[in-house]
Amino acid sequence: MRMFRAHVLVCAGGSCSLKANRAVQERLVSEVEKRGLSDEIKVVETGCFGLCEQGPTVVVYPEGVLYCKVTPDDVPELVDEHLLKGRFVERLLYQEEPAAGGAAAYQKIPEMDFFRGQVRIVLRNCGLIDPESIEEYIGSGGYQALGKALAKMTPAQVVDEVKASGLRGRGGAGFPTGLKWEFASNAKGDVKYIVCNADEGEPGTFKDRLILEGDPHAVLEGMVLTGYAVGARKGYVYIRGEYGLSIERLEQAIHQAREQGFLGSDIFGSGFDFDVEVRVGAGAYVCGEETALLESLEGNRGEPRIKPPYPAQVGLFGKPTVINNVETLANVAPIISNGANWFRGYGTERCPGTKVFTLTGDIVNEGLIEVPMGITLREVIFGIGGGIRGGRQFKMAQTGGTAGGCLSAELLDVPMDYDELSTVGSALGSGALLILDDTHCIVDVAHVFARFFEHESCGKCTPCREGTMRLSEIMARISAGEACQGDLENLEALARTMSMASLCPLGQSAPLPLTSTLKYFRDEFDAHINDKQCPVGTCRSLAHRAALVTTGKEE
Amino acid sequence: MGKRVRMPGNGAPSEGLKRVDPEAIDTIVAAHAGHEGALLPVLREVQEVVGYLPEWALKRVALGLGLSLSRVYGVATFYSLFTTKPKGQYVIRVCESAPCHVQGAQEVINALMRELGVGFGETTPDGRFTLEAVSCLGTCGVAPAVMIGDRVYGNLTPETVLTVLEEYS
Ligand SMILES: Cc1cc2nc3c(=O)[nH]c(=O)nc-3n(C[C@H](O)[C@H](O)[C@H](O)COP(=O)(O)O)c2cc1C
Ligand code: FES
Numbered sequence: 001m002r003m004f005r006a007h008v009l010v011c012a013g014g015s016c017s018l019k020a021n022r023a024v025q026e027r028l029v030s031e032v033e034k035r036g037l038s039d040e041i042k043v044v045e046t047g048c049f050g051l052c053e054q055g056p057t058v059v060v061y062p063e064g065v066l067y068c069k070v071t072p073d074d075v076p077e078l079v080d081e082h083l084l085k086g087r088f089v090e091r092l093l094y095q096e097e098p099a100a101g102g103a104a105a106y107q108k109i110p111e112m113d114f115f116r117g118q119v120r121i122v123l124r125n126c127g128l129i130d131p132e133s134i135e136e137y138i139g140s141g142g143y144q145a146l147g148k149a150l151a152k153m154t155p156a157q158v159v160d161e162v163k164a165s166g167l168r169g170r171g172g173a174g175f176p177t178g179l180k181w182e183f184a185s186n187a188k189g190d191v192k193y194i195v196c197n198a199d200e201g202e203p204g205t206f207k208d209r210l211i212l213e214g215d216p217h218a219v220l221e222g223m224v225l226t227g228y229a230v231g232a233r234k235g236y237v238y239i240r241g242e243y244g245l246s247i248e249r250l251e252q253a254i255h256q257a258r259e260q261g262f263l264g265s266d267i268f269g270s271g272f273d274f275d276v277e278v279r280v281g282a283g284a285y286v287c288g289e290e291t292a293l294l295e296s297l298e299g300n301r302g303e304p305r306i307k308p309p310y311p312a313q314v315g316l317f318g319k320p321t322v323i324n325n326v327e328t329l330a331n332v333a334p335i336i337s338n339g340a341n342w343f344r345g346y347g348t349e350r351c352p353g354t355k356v357f358t359l360t361g362d363i364v365n366e367g368l369i370e371v372p373m374g375i376t377l378r379e380v381i382f383g384i385g386g387g388i389r390g391g392r393q394f395k396m397a398q399t400g401g402t403a404g405g406c407l408s409a410e411l412l413d414v415p416m417d418y419d420e421l422s423t424v425g426s427a428l429g430s431g432a433l434l435i436l437d438d439t440h441c442i443v444d445v446a447h448v449f450a451r452f453f454e455h456e457s458c459g460k461c462t463p464c465r466e467g468t469m470r471l472s473e474i475m476a477r478i479s480a481g482e483a484c485q486g487d488l489e490n491l492e493a494l495a496r497t498m499s500m501a502s503l504c505p506l507g508q509s510a511p512l513p514l515t516s517t518l519k520y521f522r523d524e525f526d527a528h529i530n531d532k533q534c535p536v537g538t539c540r541s542l543a544h545r546a547a548l549v550t551t552g553k554e555e
Numbered sequence: 556m557g558k559r560v561r562m563p564g565n566g567a568p569s570e571g572l573k574r575v576d577p578e579a580i581d582t583i584v585a586a587h588a589g590h591e592g593a594l595l596p597v598l599r600e601v602q603e604v605v606g607y608l609p610e611w612a613l614k615r616v617a618l619g620l621g622l623s624l625s626r627v628y629g630v631a632t633f634y635s636l637f638t639t640k641p642k643g644q645y646v647i648r649v650c651e652s653a654p655c656h657v658q659g660a661q662e663v664i665n666a667l668m669r670e671l672g673v674g675f676g677e678t679t680p681d682g683r684f685t686l687e688a689v690s691c692l693g694t695c696g697v698a699p700a701v702m703i704g705d706r707v708y709g710n711l712t713p714e715t716v717l718t719v720l721e722e723y724s
Contacts, residue, residue, distance in 0.1 A: 052696025053710075203652035203691035241599075241636050242692055244705050282595055282634030285690055299594035300626075301633040317591055360654040360695045367696050402653055402691075432695075434654055448656045452690055458633075 005040040006083060008032075009059040011049045011127060021056035027075040028058075032083070041083055047214015049127035051114065053366035054094065059127070064109045067092040114365050117384045119346055119354050122330045123370045126214030131249055134256040137217040143262050145333035146221050149228055150270040153336075158229040159185055162332065164340035166352040171197055171288075171325030172400070172429045173505070174351070174418035177332075180322060183312035184230040187320035192232035194223050195316060195323045198239040198246070199293060201285040202401035203452060204432030207356040208326035210368050212239070212246035215330070216253035220276060222329030224262065225336060227274040230322055235276040238293050241283055250278055285456040289504050290323045292458065303460040304504035327356055327431075347373030351417035355428070361435040362389045374420070378412040381435055392437040396445075396521070400429020402452050403509045405516035406442075425516050427509070441536040442521040443528050446514050447475040453510040464507025467498040471514060478525060479539045481532035488518070488525065575605045580612055584619030593620060594630055598637055607638045635689065643678040643685035645723055647671075648702040652691040659712070660699035664688075666713035667701075670720065683723070 010025040028043045049057050054068035058078070065088055067078065074092060081087045088106050109115055120126075129136040137143070149158050163178025184192060196219060200208040212219060223235045239247055254276050257263040265273040279297055281287055287296045291305035294316050315321020331353060335343050344352045351373040357380065359366050364386030371380065377397055381387065388394050398406045399416065405426030407414070414424050421428045436445065454472035459465045474491050477483045495511030502508045518525060527533050583600045587593035597620065601612050608631045617627040631637045649664050671679050671686060678685040694700045697709025701716060708719050 055697075200693055201691060204654045204695050205691070206693040206695055209693050240693070242702065242707075279592075279596070280599065281636075282599065283636035283689075284634050296595065297592050299592040299630065301629050358695065360698060361657055366698075398653070432654075434657070436657060440657055445653060445657065448651070448653045452652055456690060 004042040006042075007061040008041060008043045008083070009046045009049075009061065009127065010043065011046060011055055011057045023072045024056050024058065024070050024075060027072040028079070031075050031079040035079060035084065037079075037083065044130045045132070046128060047126045047131045048210040048368055050123070050368040051094070051365060052368065053364075057094075059109070063088075065106060066094040066109055066112075068094045113386065114369075114384055117375070117379060118370050119372050120370050121334050121343075121346070121354050122211060122218070122327055122356050123214070123368070124334070125218065126210065126368075129215070131214050131216060132252060134217060134253065134260060137215070138260075141337070142217050142333075143221055143260075145336035146224055146228075146262060147268060149225055149336050150268045150272060155185065155229050155231060158225060158336065161340050162229070162335060165335045165343040166340070166350070167328065167331055167335060167343065168351060168418060169325055170327035170331070170355065170431070172202070172403075172427075174428065177324065177328055180312055180324075181226065181229050183310070184232075184315075184320045184322045187313050189320055190231075191319045192230055193316045193319055193321040194226045194230070194232045194235035195290075195293065195297070195311075195321055196223055196235065196237040196326060196329055197288065197290065197293060197323055198237055198243070198326050199281050199288040200240060200243075200326075200430070201288050201456075202403060202430040202432055204360045204398075204401045204434050205358055205430040207358050207368060207431060209243050209246050211326050211330055211356070212243070212250055216246075216250045217257065218330040218333060219250075219326055220253055220257055220263070222324075222332035223276055224267070224274050225332050226322055226324065226329065228272055230320075232322070233273045233275070235274065236297060236316070237276060237278050238281060238287070238297055239278060240281045247278060247280060254278070284458070286458040286504075286506055289506060292504070293323065294321065301458075303458050304506075306503065348415065348417050348420075350419055355416070355431050357431045357433050359385050359433050359435065361433075362392065362437040362439075363387070363435040364389055373417045374415040376413050376415055377407065377433075380416070380433065381412070385435070388435070388437050390437075392439065394435070395438045395440060396436045396442060396517070398434040398436075398513065399432070400427035401432035401434075402449050402513060403427070403506070404429040404432070405512050406520060407516075408520040425512075425519065427512065439536065439538075441479075441534050441538040442517050442524045443475070443479045443534065444536075444538050446517045447472075447479045449513040449517075450475040450510075453506070457506065457510075461501075461503035461507060463498045463501040464503065464510065467494050467502070467507060468510050470494055471498075471511065475514070478528050479534070481528060481534075481539070483529040488529065492518075575612075577611070577615055579604050580615045581619055584616060588620065594622065594627065595634075598627075598631055602637060607641045609639070609641075613639075644683050645704050646685045646687060648687045648689040648692070650690070650692045650695075650698070650700050650702075651688045652695075654691070654695040655699040658698040662713045663699050663701065663711045663716050666716055667720075670717055684720075 032041050056070050058067040058070045078089050081089050125140055159181045167177045168174040169177055198208050263275050284302045286292045287302035289304050292302040296302040311321045311323055347353045354370050355373050356370045358368055369384055394409055396406050398404055407426055414420055418428050450472040453468040457464045457468040474487050495515050498511050499508045527535050580601055583597055587597050602608050605612050613627050617624045671684055673679055673686050675686055675688045692700050692702055694707050694709055699711050700709045
């Protein structure tokens with residue numbers, strides 16, 4: 001391996017790519033070449049660094065200097081000043097407090113508020129290695145867990161280790177991963193499947209995309225380990241069609257892993273065979289639900305199945321199948337390498353480890369973070385997140401995406417894990433955090449939640465198909481100031497019916513964002529209904545909006 | 556999703572659209588035949604070649620894979636990335652989900668509708684753009700976001716979205 005004096009990392013996560021990062025990267029390469037530095041300085045395209053709002057970001061090592069919002073025109077100065085003369089370009093340095101005026105002082109990356117509270121297990125390589133290079137993944141300890149498992153552990157020991165770690169599914173439901181594996185491992189039959197759920201569609205969630213773009217091998221290694229643990233020889237990654245870069249990087253990683261013998265037959269001479277195929281989704285939120293996903297993989301309409309039987313018994317093509325989320329799988333190799341006790345050193349007793357959150361809304365540092373389970377909303381928003389934008393007042397947070405619940409300011413100190421959030425009527429879900437300040441009308445936002453479910457209900461079961469439509473109608477009336485007597489009572493009754501009678505969690509959880517906003521912000525609903533007024537003053541536009549036809553390929 | 560749709564087209568490739576050799580479809584089918592769950596990948600590829608999924612193509616797929624037409628049609632109309640009707644040269648998919656909404660997606664949508672003179676689900680008279688409302692595109696870190704073709708644009712304002720449109724005119 002050649003030694004370079006400096007590494008310049010350019011974020012090529014999708015979020016930055018949309019901000020002309022390609023141009024920045026090309027300019028860097030050409031400016032470095034122009035100055036004859038190509039042998040000393042290496043420009044690397046990495047995955048997402050987390051600070052999406054600040055992109056394109058550039059990090060220069062060994063100093064670990066983070067530059068933000070870099071444009072191609074900034075590049076010559078950056079190369080001349082930093083790489084030639086060793087002076088930082090102050091005006092581009094990351095600033096903890098934006099718009100504070102004046103140039104920022106240099107801070108080491110681990111000392112920044114944004115990174116200090118983070119523990120990076122899943123994102124261990126994101127933003128630090130070149131995701132298109134298997135050598136870099138191996139160089140940072142990659143595929144060692146697989147080697148260890150195949151050489152020194154029986155499949156049952158792998159299952160036991162994951163069980164002991166207490167890892168719970170990161171796709172939303174938080175089901176114990178080791179237990180799921182055990183069911184599949186005990187299920188009869190010699191053909192079994194592993195499915196990686198990369199259909200990420202929960203609004204506000206983009207972690208799986210950034211994990212796959214930033215460290216595809218971490219997910220692959222997790223899949224092979226899962227296959228070994230339960231006795232499967234074939235894995236599928238079901239990935240949403242919009243994720244072009246993830247698909248590309250994953251395909252490339254699979255190809256590299258096959259070449260190196262981490263996939264294919266007789267891996268590491270152990271006699272264990274495993275291969276992975278990528279299947280691209282065709283656009284349906286419900287296909288993230290595991291049984292709908294299986295239907296889709298089988299070539300059908302993505303409509304959920306009735307459970308039981310669970311996929312671990314009767315899954316893909318009728319065979320025992322383990323379905324795990326991208327983030328869950330990315331946790332597996334570190335657990336096998338470092339052991340269950342190490343993993344339990346992070347997070348809470350019942351939810352060990354970390355959680356990747358995506359921060360959206362009125363928060364200073366929109367982006368991707370990984371923190372120990374049990375962290376409070378306050379720590380996330382006002383610590384790592386940098387607070388509310390413009391110094392405005394916090395109003396509401398929605399945890400778990402649109403299918404999650406809403407919390408008001410009194411609940412900022414609830415520890416966030418699967419159990420604690422469900423006791424306050426919310427959900428951890430996929431880890432999406434939507435933060436709203438006091439300029440937003442809760443009724444307006446709740447109407448958007450309702451429209452989402454109306455659009456995404458698959459139509460298979462009546463409570464969900466009809467219920468999501470009626471909820472949306474009621475919310476439209478309330479926000480237009482046209483609510484009739486009994487609308488709120490109807491909404492609450494409908495919510496109860498849907499959560500009890502819907503076939504899958506889509507319909508069961510669709511009312512949650514509405515009932516939880518109603519619980520904490522009832523006065524705003526009342527103002528719309530009784531006084532025909534929107535206290536924040538944003539609901540006027542909705543009358544116009546409601547008149548427009550929402551799309552759909554179907555009329 | 557979940558609503559009934561009338562089967563469009565009369566079975567022949569429409570005038571003015573690219574003419575596709577029906578045998579191209581057989582080639583796609585043949586490449587996947589025998590694989591379990593082949594229908595989705597086949598429909599994807601057929602749509603890439605034909606531009607959409609007309610009735611004649613669905614019939615050919617059904618025949619080739621040995622499936623009923625209703626099964627094939629059911630799948631083709633279930634997923635939002637499949638379309639049984641021709642669309643404009645560029646499909647503009649605007650995210651309407653909450654994280655984009657609270658960052659001003661509605662203003663971006665209004666600007667697009669004003670500029671293009673079409674509503675959701677409609678195509679501009681020159682056949683260039685089809686405007687669609689979609690759920691989260693997974694790029695909420697840079698909300699509000701819009702996807703044109705297979706490219707995503709983020710942090711849009713009513714002004715910048717029009718600059719983006721210029722790239723396509
Ligand atoms: C409507 C709906 C959408 C879902 N979407 C996803 C998704 O995009 N990704 C995901 O991993 N799990 C999703 N889930 C959860 C899956 O059904 C399943 O619990 C998960 O993939 C299991 O993996 P895990 O145990 O590793 O979390 C969704 C569930 C529902 C009901
Ligand atoms: S909410 Fe618009 S991209 Fe996610």
